[in-house]
Amino acid sequence: MRKEDNDIRRITDGLRSGRRFRNANLDKLLQILERSELHVPQGLMMDAADAPRLREIAPTALSSARKRRRLSVPTSSIVRWALVPACAAAAALIFFFAWPRLFRGEAAGTAIAVSGDVRLLSAGAHRTLREGDDVGRDDVILSGPSSRADISFPGGLVLRVLPGSRVSLLKTYVTGRKRTFDALVTGGGCIMRVSRLEAGESALIHTPTSVASVKGTMFGVRVDADGTVRYEVYEGTVRVRRCLPPDRSVEPEAAMVLERYFEDAAVELKASQACRIGTDRKPLYALTGSNVRNALPDLSIPVIATGTACEMQLPNEAAGFPGMPGAGIAARPAPEPRGSVYLMYVPDLDFVLKIGKRYIALVRSQETRWSLDLDGTIASLPVFESTSLYVSTVSGAAMKIDLYTGKILWTAHMDDSMHPRTSPVLDESGLYCATVRGLLYKFDHDGRLLWRSDIGCRVTATPVCSGSHVFVPAADGRLIGVDGKTGAASVGASFGSGIAALGARADRIFVATEAGSLFCYRHRDGKTLWRYEIAESINGDMLVRHGSIYMFGRGGTIYRISADGLLLWSRDTGRPIVKRPAEDESRLYIPAGGVLLSVDKKTGDIARASLEPAINSGNVAVTKDTIYFESEKSGFTSLRK
Amino acid sequence: MVYSYRQTQDFKRFTDEELVESYRDGNEQAFTELYVRYERKLKRLIYYYIPDAEEASDVFHDAIMRVFRHLGSFDTGKSFSSWIYQIAINCSKNYLGKTARDIRMIEEERFRLSRVDGGKESPEEIYISESDMAEFNRSVSLLKEKFRTVFLLRYDQKLKYSDIAKILRCSERTAKWRMEKAIKAIARHLSEKGVI
Structure with a gap:
């Protein structure tokens, strides 16, 4: 306990003796007072090192302050006094005409069913909520551990407050025929049903960290004590996204980046889908314009639940809710989550490979040549040569598929699972597959195992082939060279931090580390030729083309670095790069939310194409004249270049 | 002018009032030390009155300029911290008075x-x-x-x-x-x- 807080504790203790605060939780008040601090944006706090420049800064700041004030008070006192009666008359007129309309717009809800102990905080007073009571804007509904309340609002909107919840009603308007509803759930949960909304209408449910916008649906939300949020949709569609805290405690510059990131990471949940938003590893108020981009991986975004997590949990607490299918609603297989489909262009066939979680299809506009369901989940992107496709699954199977027919030619099994980010690697002598625990397998083109080598460390990225060796990145920062003929392993070099991506050109291996360094390693003599610092974590994709290395920072910057380690250009796309880049001869194509970025490889010039609906696939496939992608509503879509 | 770290450190042992006297004796670094001591505190205080980082920064500089101007007349027998807080509060209140209408609108965000x-x-x-x-x-x-x-x-x-x-x-x-x-x-x- 800090000495200076003693008087705060003394005063709080003093309140306990008074009747006024007999029922108040003064321990909580003390907690709030002791565990809070007044927040000031960091931008305001000029570095003290600038103090010697005070004489230069102060006069400028003073003059700008005076200038601003002059602008804010432009009128002379005579004009100001003349304006007073005019403004008063105008205000009276506006009030006279608008008053009845304003009050007609306020739509109070009615509690249609209440069970257990539900309290209503309205106009600063507590009271028990009973059936038939009105509930309106600014009211807070608190339900006990085994209590609940159903509230019906005009316009066919019904809200069920689940046990142990706190729901604040922020907006409950019906202006003319337009409905506007907004509620904040800070603890527990609620289920909402609303008939289809028309243009200009809105129904929102906020939690402290997220917001769900509704188009006409039935859905539920639950906020756990640790801040985790879960949304479940039973009918219709709900759009869920992270949002900034309402107290504007995030720095404006960081807020701008976060808004874009949250917008890009928004998900649309359809019937029988659920999503979860975890807690952030870094608090938002600690983010500034300079560190926000590197902190993005530490922030939670909505993740659509898969497997057993997609089973609906809230309906069990909501039996009897109007229109609810009933307790124990059967979880239908959730549609494939957003971003899980990847595309690859096969030039020899002029078709596009569509790679889902457990299936592969060869498609073109309006045409599906074949489709194949697999037993296991596909690990990362497959590789192909001419008309043969090599796929590995997370469960540890490698297979060869005939691209003409879609038939599996052979399947080989490994003793370990594949890392979801490592693809198989192909050279003229065979196929290499690196497993999670560090086993490297080599198969020939007919599926026969040639050798198996133990790297002795977890593999973090896709290996690369160079000369007669295959180079495997280890989690501890080592680059391990393995002889392609014998499988004998030797340590190439160590790069300090974990390796995020590898690229190769002739006898040079380009190593990008998670710490944001790019190394050029010559395996012929084991020398590190150069090192380039990008001071940003990269998203795990690296392209080596025509003597240049293209790297993609998570924060949204693309780098082109020459084979000699010189920065040729870097471009800030303004959006975090989460999806995989695709390329053709002259350009890179990167989907980012509702925008497709097209980057000139030579100059770095960026062209942006806004796409509605947004790209849903994890990448785009680029042919000579067409760009293929998957979108939420239109499915497989093509776009003329 | 370049100030070395050591030189700045020497002022740490001085009281505020001693620094004022040192400044009056022609040592400009003394004011820098005062600035470093009070910059963050004053900015925080002003920000509670004026909840806009840019405007709060302007008022802070206004307050600092006043301190600059009147440092010569400050009675070193009195508390410097009380004096400088007084100036900061007065500057903030003056600013609020002039922009009362705007401030009222953002009262909730203060x-x-x-x-x-x-x-x-x-x-x-x-x-x-x-x-x-x-x-x-x-x-x-x-x-x-x-x-x-x-x-x-x-x-x-x-x-x-x-x-x-x-x-x-x-x-x-x-x-x-x-x-x-x-x-x-x-x-x-x-x-x-x-x-x-």
Whole structure:
């Protein structure tokens, strides 16, 4: 306990003796007072090192302050006094005409069913909520551990407050025929049903960290004590996204980046889908314009639940809710989550490979040549040569598929699972597959195992082939060279931090580390030729083309670095790069939310194409004249270049 | 002019009033030290009055310019910190007076309080939600100005009641009474809103 807080504790203790605060939780008040601090944006706090420049800064700041004030008070006192009666008359007129309309717009809800102990905080007073009571804007509904309340609002909107919840009603308007509803759930949960909304209408449910916008649906939300949020949709569609805290405690510059990131990471949940938003590893108020981009991986975004997590949990607490299918609603297989489909262009066939979680299809506009369901989940992107496709699954199977027919030619099994980010690697002598625990397998083109080598460390990225060796990145920062003929392993070099991506050109291996360094390693003599610092974590994709290395920072910057380690250009796309880049001869194509970025490889010039609906696939496939992608509503879509 | 770290460090042992005298003797570095000592404190204080980083920064520079201008007439027998806080509060109030209409509109946004421990539950497992914090912010913003000023100087700036009394030109007892009233008003508001 800090000495200076003693008087705060003394005063709080003093309140306990008074009747006024007999029922108040003064321990909580003390907690709030002791565990809070007044927040000031960091931008305001000029570095003290600038103090010697005070004489230069102060006069400028003073003059700008005076200038601003002059602008804010432009009128002379005579004009100001003349304006007073005019403004008063105008205000009276506006009030006279608008008053009845304003009050007609306020739509109070009615509690249609209440069970257990539900309290209503309205106009600063507590009271028990009973059936038939009105509930309106600014009211807070608190339900006990085994209590609940159903509230019906005009316009066919019904809200069920689940046990142990706190729901604040922020907006409950019906202006003319337009409905506007907004509620904040800070603890527990609620289920909402609303008939289809028309243009200009809105129904929102906020939690402290997220917001769900509704188009006409039935859905539920639950906020756990640790801040985790879960949304479940039973009918219709709900759009869920992270949002900034309402107290504007995030720095404006960081807020701008976060808004874009949250917008890009928004998900649309359809019937029988659920999503979860975890807690952030870094608090938002600690983010500034300079560190926000590197902190993005530490922030939670909505993740659509898969497997057993997609089973609906809230309906069990909501039996009897109007229109609810009933307790124990059967979880239908959730549609494939957003971003899980990847595309690859096969030039020899002029078709596009569509790679889902457990299936592969060869498609073109309006045409599906074949489709194949697999037993296991596909690990990362497959590789192909001419008309043969090599796929590995997370469960540890490698297979060869005939691209003409879609038939599996052979399947080989490994003793370990594949890392979801490592693809198989192909050279003229065979196929290499690196497993999670560090086993490297080599198969020939007919599926026969040639050798198996133990790297002795977890593999973090896709290996690369160079000369007669295959180079495997280890989690501890080592680059391990393995002889392609014998499988004998030797340590190439160590790069300090974990390796995020590898690229190769002739006898040079380009190593990008998670710490944001790019190394050029010559395996012929084991020398590190150069090192380039990008001071940003990269998203795990690296392209080596025509003597240049293209790297993609998570924060949204693309780098082109020459084979000699010189920065040729870097471009800030303004959006975090989460999806995989695709390329053709002259350009890179990167989907980012509702925008497709097209980057000139030579100059770095960026062209942006806004796409509605947004790209849903994890990448785009680029042919000579067409760009293929998957979108939420239109499915497989093509776009003329 | 380049200041070495060592030179700046030497001033650490001086009191505020000694630094003022040193500045009057022609040592400009003394003012720099005063600036470093009070920059963050004053900016925080001003920000509670003017909840806009840019405007608060302007008012801060205005206050610093006044300190600059009147440092010659400052009585070193009195407390420098009380004097500089007085100037900062007066500058803020003047600014508020001139832009009262705008400020009223953003009254709700004046205070921003955040949890020190990043939202972990306390040992007593009292759950303080974001909305509780928002309500606390609101309760501070609704305090009468004389109570709010004492609350800020004591709660945030951690000033002694004797210093607060000097700054506000009231008795120490009055400052304590105002602090008590401020906490009572906050407790009343939070109780009415069901937070505590």
